[in-house]
Amino acid sequence: MIDTKTSSDTTLNWYALHTRSRHEKRVAERLGLQELETFLPVHRTKHHWKNGVHAEVELPLFPCYLFARASIQNRTRLVQQPGVLGFAASTSRPTIISDEEITVLRVAVENLKAEPHPYLNNGDAVRIVAGPLAGMEGILTRRKQEYRVVLSIDAIMRSIAVEVSEFEIEPKGEKR
Numbered sequence: 242m243i244d245t246k247t248s249s250d251t252t253l254n255w256y257a258l259h260t261r262s263r264h265e266k267r268v269a270e271r272l273g274l275q276e277l278e279t280f281l282p283v284h285r286t287k288h289h290w291k292n293g294v295h296a297e298v299e300l301p302l303f304p305c306y307l308f309a310r311a312s313i314q315n316r317t318r319l320v321q322q323p324g325v326l327g328f329a330a331s332t333s334r335p336t337i338i339s340d341e342e343i344t345v346l347r348v349a350v351e352n353l354k355a356e357p358h359p360y361l362n363n364g365d366a367v368r369i370v371a372g373p374l375a376g377m378e379g380i381l382t383r384r385k386q387e388y389r390v391v392l393s394i395d396a397i398m399r400s401i402a403v404e405v406s407e408f409e410i411e412p413k414g415e416k417r
Contacts, residue, residue: 253278253310255338256319257329264324265301271322278310280343282350284357302350302357308343366413369405378413 260268269279282302289295301307306329309319316335320327328335349355361367367381367390379390388407393400 251312253312255280255308255310255340255343256316256335257306257338258309258319259326259329260305260307261324261326262305265305265307268322268324269307271324272309272319275318277315277318280308280310280347282308282346282355284350284355286356302346302355304357308338308346361407361410361412367410368413369409370411371409372405374403374405375409381410 258268265281269281272279283299284302285297285299287295288298311319316328319325330336361381363381363383365381367379369375369377369379369390374390374392377390377392379392382389382391382402384402388405388410389402390405390410391400391402
């Protein structure tokens with residue numbers, strides 16, 4: 242879904258900016274003052290401080306990242322902002338993010354209860370954290386649109402694949 246093609250100098254493209262930790266809102270604000278379009282997807286969550294205070298807070302959906310729309314000649318303005326570390330890139334050039342991906346993110350944030358989830362690839366070691374198989378570890382696979390975890394019984398050298406929800410798994414080694 243990520244488009245890495247180059248474009249003309251006047252075309253506005255979306256880029257993911259990598260920011261210093263907890264600087265996403267300030268950077269978005271500064272860019273907005275410079276009349277650059279930004280998008281900072283956020284989610285609401287309850288936070289509990291050590292002093293016993295409980296409050297609902299708004300946090301970035303992708304910590305240390307925000308999206309900005311700029312032309313090729315304005316890209317340098319983006320990285321010169323205080324708090325910006327650079328562009329998210331899959332090559333030596335900043336990766337262009339399609340308008341469709343930004344639209345999907347906007348719809349998810351505005352109309353659904355979106356929350357952060359660890360990025361998982363096919364073949365990753367995962368732990369099941371909910372349901373009757375909670376605590377089991379296996380390898381993540383996909384079949385069509387369904388997630389499956391392959392569980393192995395080493396003693397008999399056999400495996401089974403079970404369907405799971407993406408909300409029932411986490412990367413192996415991560416604790417909730």
